[in-house]
Amino acid sequence: MMDALPKDFLRRTRCDSAASRPQFTNCPTMIVMVGLPARGKTYISKKLTRYLNWIGVPTQVFNLGQYRREAVQTYKNYEFFRPDNEEAMKIRRACASSAMKDIANYFAKEQGQVAVFDATNTTRERRGVIISFAKEKGYKVFFIESICDDPEIIEANIMQVKLSSPDYENYDKEEALVDFLKRIDCYKMSYVSLDEEKERHLSFIKIFNVGSRYLVNRVQDHMQSRIVYYLMNIHVTPRSIYLSRHGESELNLLGRIGGDSGLSSQGLKYARALSEFIRGQSIKDLKVWTSHMRRTIQTAEALGVPYEQWKALNEIDAGVCEEMTYEEIQATNPEEFALRDQDKYRYRYPKGESYEDLVHRLEPVIMELERQENVLVICHQAVMRCLLAYFLDKSADDLPYLKCPLHTVLKLTPLAYGCKVESFYLNIQAVNTHRDKPTDVNIARKPEEALRTVPEHL
Amino acid sequence: MSVIENNTEQCGNSLTRELTQNPLKKIWVPSSKNGLPERHISQRKVCMTNCPTLIVTVGLPARGKTYISKKLTRYLNWIDVPTKEFNVGQYRRECVKIYKSFEFFRPDNEEGLKIRKQCALAALNDVRQFLTDEGGQVAVFDATNTTRERRETIIRFAEQNGFKVFFVESVCEDPDVIAENIVQVKLGSPDYTHCNTEEAVADFMKRIKCYENSYQPLDEELDRDLSFIKIIDVGRRYLVNRVQDHIQSRIVYYLMNIHITPRSIYLCRHGESDLNVKGRIGGDSGLSARGKQFADALGQFIQSQNISDLKVWTSQMKRTIQTAEAVGVPYEQWKALNEIDAGVCEELMYEEIQLKFPLEFALRDQDKYRYRYPKGESYEDLVQRLEPVIMELERQENVLVICHQAVMRCLLAYFLDKTAEELPYLKCPLHTVLKLTPVAYGCKVESVCLKVEAVNTHRDRPMNVNVHRTAEDALQTVPPHL
Numbered sequence: 001m002m003d004a005l006p007k008d009f010l011r012r013t014r015c016d017s018a019a020s021r022p023q024f025t026n027c028p029t030m031i032v033m034v035g036l037p038a039r040g041k042t043y044i045s046k047k048l049t050r051y052l053n054w055i056g057v058p059t060q061v062f063n064l065g066q067y068r069r070e071a072v073q074t075y076k077n078y079e080f081f082r083p084d085n086e087e088a089m090k091i092r093r094a095c096a097s098s099a100m101k102d103i104a105n106y107f108a109k110e111q112g113q114v115a116v117f118d119a120t121n122t123t124r125e126r127r128g129v130i131i132s133f134a135k136e137k138g139y140k141v142f143f144i145e146s147i148c149d150d151p152e153i154i155e156a157n158i159m160q161v162k163l164s165s166p167d168y169e170n171y172d173k174e175e176a177l178v179d180f181l182k183r184i185d186c187y188k189m190s191y192v193s194l195d196e197e198k199e200r201h202l203s204f205i206k207i208f209n210v211g212s213r214y215l216v217n218r219v220q221d222h223m224q225s226r227i228v229y230y231l232m233n234i235h236v237t238p239r240s241i242y243l244s245r246h247g248e249s250e251l252n253l254l255g256r257i258g259g260d261s262g263l264s265s266q267g268l269k270y271a272r273a274l275s276e277f278i279r280g281q282s283i284k285d286l287k288v289w290t291s292h293m294r295r296t297i298q299t300a301e302a303l304g305v306p307y308e309q310w311k312a313l314n315e316i317d318a319g320v321c322e323e324m325t326y327e328e329i330q331a332t333n334p335e336e337f338a339l340r341d342q343d344k345y346r347y348r349y350p351k352g353e354s355y356e357d358l359v360h361r362l363e364p365v366i367m368e369l370e371r372q373e374n375v376l377v378i379c380h381q382a383v384m385r386c387l388l389a390y391f392l393d394k395s396a397d398d399l400p401y402l403k404c405p406l407h408t409v410l411k412l413t414p415l416a417y418g419c420k421v422e423s424f425y426l427n428i429q430a431v432n433t434h435r436d437k438p439t440d441v442n443i444a445r446k447p448e449e450a451l452r453t454v455p456e457h458l
Numbered sequence: 459m460s461v462i463e464n465n466t467e468q469c470g471n472s473l474t475r476e477l478t479q480n481p482l483k484k485i486w487v488p489s490s491k492n493g494l495p496e497r498h499i500s501q502r503k504v505c506m507t508n509c510p511t512l513i514v515t516v517g518l519p520a521r522g523k524t525y526i527s528k529k530l531t532r533y534l535n536w537i538d539v540p541t542k543e544f545n546v547g548q549y550r551r552e553c554v555k556i557y558k559s560f561e562f563f564r565p566d567n568e569e570g571l572k573i574r575k576q577c578a579l580a581a582l583n584d585v586r587q588f589l590t591d592e593g594g595q596v597a598v599f600d601a602t603n604t605t606r607e608r609r610e611t612i613i614r615f616a617e618q619n620g621f622k623v624f625f626v627e628s629v630c631e632d633p634d635v636i637a638e639n640i641v642q643v644k645l646g647s648p649d650y651t652h653c654n655t656e657e658a659v660a661d662f663m664k665r666i667k668c669y670e671n672s673y674q675p676l677d678e679e680l681d682r683d684l685s686f687i688k689i690i691d692v693g694r695r696y697l698v699n700r701v702q703d704h705i706q707s708r709i710v711y712y713l714m715n716i717h718i719t720p721r722s723i724y725l726c727r728h729g730e731s732d733l734n735v736k737g738r739i740g741g742d743s744g745l746s747a748r749g750k751q752f753a754d755a756l757g758q759f760i761q762s763q764n765i766s767d768l769k770v771w772t773s774q775m776k777r778t779i780q781t782a783e784a785v786g787v788p789y790e791q792w793k794a795l796n797e798i799d800a801g802v803c804e805e806l807m808y809e810e811i812q813l814k815f816p817l818e819f820a821l822r823d824q825d826k827y828r829y830r831y832p833k834g835e836s837y838e839d840l841v842q843r844l845e846p847v848i849m850e851l852e853r854q855e856n857v858l859v860i861c862h863q864a865v866m867r868c869l870l871a872y873f874l875d876k877t878a879e880e881l882p883y884l885k886c887p888l889h890t891v892l893k894l895t896p897v898a899y900g901c902k903v904e905s906v907c908l909k910v911e912a913v914n915t916h917r918d919r920p921m922n923v924n925v926h927r928t929a930e931d932a933l934q935t936v937p938p939h940l
Contacts, residue, residue, distance in 0.1 A: 196695065200694075200695070212682075212699070212700055213678065213682075213697070213698065213699045213700070214696075214697070214698040214699075215695070215696070215697050215698075216695065216696040216697075216698065216714065217694070217695045217696075218694060218695070219714065222850065222853055225711075225714065225715055225853065228714065229707075229711045229714075232698065232701065232707065232710065232711075233707055260833075262477075292484075292485060292486065293486075294477055294479075294486050297477060297486045298477060301475055301477070301488060309485065309486075311839060311842070322833075351742075351804075357793060360793070368704065371704060371707065
């Protein structure tokens with residue numbers, strides 16, 4: 001029974017805003033990339049944007065190269081970027097203005113909180129323009145500069161992401177490489193790096209040689225602090241992350257959610273199959289992580305290698321619905337059941353958690369995954385959906401419905417700007433635990449409508 | 459590590475060993491043949507580091523090295539990384555009983571140099587003992603370490619012993635900051651008990667001068683293979699080089715979030731709740747009549763304190779939110795500030811817990827910090843949960859945190875450097891506000907009781923914690939309730 005509490009309180013406790021934590025920042029922030037071509041600016045922009053969106057900060061990348069490709073339909077060669085090419089300069093300046101206009105729109109009309117301005121921004125003059133623009137609008141500015149003089153890294157970058165760019169569709173590899181290197185030279189003459197002294201009043205991070213060194217200046221607020229922490233933990237060393245659920249559990253068989261049961265006989269078979277699979281992959285220095293729940297630990301035990309238990313990887317807490325079947329939930333809490341279908345991401349089980357809470361809980365796991373190299377994470381359905389959503393940049397709406405079936409290993413390998421996914425079904429039968437969103441999510445719906453998408457069980 | 463692998467081979471066909479649940483922490487561990495839990499390594503959240511770490515401070519006197527050392531040590535211990543600081547100045551004071559003047563530190567004082575080198579080596583010896591024999595994971599070597607030569611000695615020492623090294627350098631040229639440091643912590647030093655303020659300051663400035671000529675700051679080029687963070691002007695700028703592992707990454711993050719701007723943190727619990735009155739733990743009840751009175755009194759108290767830019771934080775439980783509502787300023791809800799989850803014991807009275815779960819009740823009394831309620835949490839879990847709250851408290855300035863008994867104990871333990879043994883028994887009565895103000899190397903605590911009656915919810919550790927004890931012995935220390 002609620003006593004006379006302000007409506008605000010009721011709204012807050014339900015599903016609204018400040019889910020698990022308070023505001024990150026009070027005003028919109030522009031993150032401005034700085035650096036010569038092929039220094040990883042777009043890689044950082046996309047990765048950072050993916051991370052910020054995942055933790056609930058609406059973020060978007062504004063890539064100047066794309067604006068330029070729209071303005072100048074066909075790319076001829078590096079001459080476009082020559083500093084004495086007046087015509088091109090005019091176009092490039094217009095593109096920058098256009099991008100900034102879109103940023104203003106993103107903040108004002110689309111509830112954006114962070115805009116990542118992905119361009120070279122290599123002159124103090126260009127940065128000055130951006131700073132004035134931000135000041136006028138009341139945005140905070142944080143610069144991220146990537147500095148790299150290792151020719152091997154630069155060439156690897158070019159090979160990975162530049163050669164497949166629309167700019168070089170009609171070039172062969174060697175020609176493209178030569179042209180791109182000349183393009184970089186066009187910028188070098190006028191490149192002025194962020195200066196510790198002259199620009200000491202700006203907020204920025206300078207990343208040297210893919211993270212061996214960082215210079216951090218004037219972090220203004222919580223979010224910039226988190227961004228710096230994230231940037232300092234990511235790396236580009238090739239590796240793979242394997243995600244899998246525990247083997248089928250006793251409660252899975254009964255169609256019951258949550259709990260802390262052991263593996264069924266099929267589940268044990270899966271554990272052994274997983275062990276063989278992992279051995280077959282010949283992974284160097286593999287770390288294995290489980291939750292604190294019996295079923296993931298039992299699964300890991302079969303691997304015969306050391307593993308680490310993380311409480312943060314425990315399955316979503318279904319509160320009063322723990323160990324119930326969907327049928328029972330419908331019978332005892334039909335309204336809750338409907339509310340969950342209306343907004344599965346934000347819905348919090350009574351005395352339990354929401355997917356939104358889960359994401360917050362998993363953030364340190366993601367951070368450590370970024371630091372690590374080869375890792376196998378043995379977890380649970382809702383948890384795996386959250387982790388997958390991070391790696392594959394899925395929205396909050398898609399996340400709770402991602403398909404993560406039992407007895408299937410997903411191998412994620414970072415590639416170019418994204419993640420390659422390989423799915424391995426280890427051929428051990430298991431129940432299906434995936435419940436799609438039903439068509440009728442109305443609170444007054446009939447039980448048949450509510451239970452239409454419940455998968456079969458004993 | 460090898461323990462697990464050996465056993466698996468022995469088991470032959472059955473590749474999955476039996477699991478038993480550790481009764482205290484409710485952690486599943488493989489059991490050996492005789493059914494007892496096996497020695498299992500990393501049950502901690504994550505393996506912080508594979509080998510011990512030596513943190514080495516670098517900087518001229520009065521640059522905040524000891525402040526950073528102590529604060530960092532406090533933080534690491536709180537997040538369960540056994541850490542200890544070794545202050546060479548203290549070794550020197552033990553060696554040279556009476557400090558005469560800055561002349562001791564003159565670079566041409568052969569005798570002085572000899573003693574100082576001996577002290578450094580004695581400290582390093584104790585570091586080795588702590589990290590190798592006493593289960594320490596991080597040692598903070600707090601000294602000026604201003605020459606490359608001295609740092610080389612330390613690096614060699616670390617290499618010989620298999621320790622990782624991470625340097626923390628503090629560089630500051632702001633005369634105001636340095637003067638303030640001297641006033642805050644140097645004047646009160648044992649070195650200057652017999653001096654008046656002017657004399658002490660004058661002497662200390664000359665002491666700094668002794669180091670200046672030979673000071674070789676960490677260099678981006680010359681020291682590019684070392685792992686370090688250079689803190690410039692109390693955090694305006696940082697240079698971070700070659701972070702090697704998780705713990706160094708966490709240390710860097712922490713150092714980048716702390717500041718020294720004067721401020722106060724107010725901690726209090728929600729007003730007395732209906733369940734409090736009934737002697738029941740947990741739950742999500744509203745405030746009792748007296749609890750509401752407290753909320754009003756709190757509002758008045760906060761007003762009277764005239765705090766600039768106060769942030770107010772609550773948990774997501776009704777009783778803290780109701781309390782904040784009465785204060786009348788905007789507040790932010792943190793799920794992380796929710797009370798410890800008592801699992802199957804939620805909303806029970808201690809008498810009922812004794813009746814239904816006497817074994818659990820006894821286990822809890824045996825190790826209240828690590829004990830996890832069935833389907834619930836432990837204080838150890840709480841600390842992990844609260845770490846982002848602490849990090850944000852470090853970033854903020856004036857904050858009022860309205861939370862719960864167990865939560866408040868954890869936060870208090872962080873600020874007052876209490877051990878895991880003391881933490882669960884810290885006294886955090888209802889209707890009392892604690893005002894914490896950082897001062898010198900620690901925290902000043904002012905306790906303000908807002909004179910509104912409330913039940914006592916503090917249960918001391920009983921004498922008898924044996925699982926076979928009588929109900930009477932178990933319930934000896936339960937506070938009275940309705």
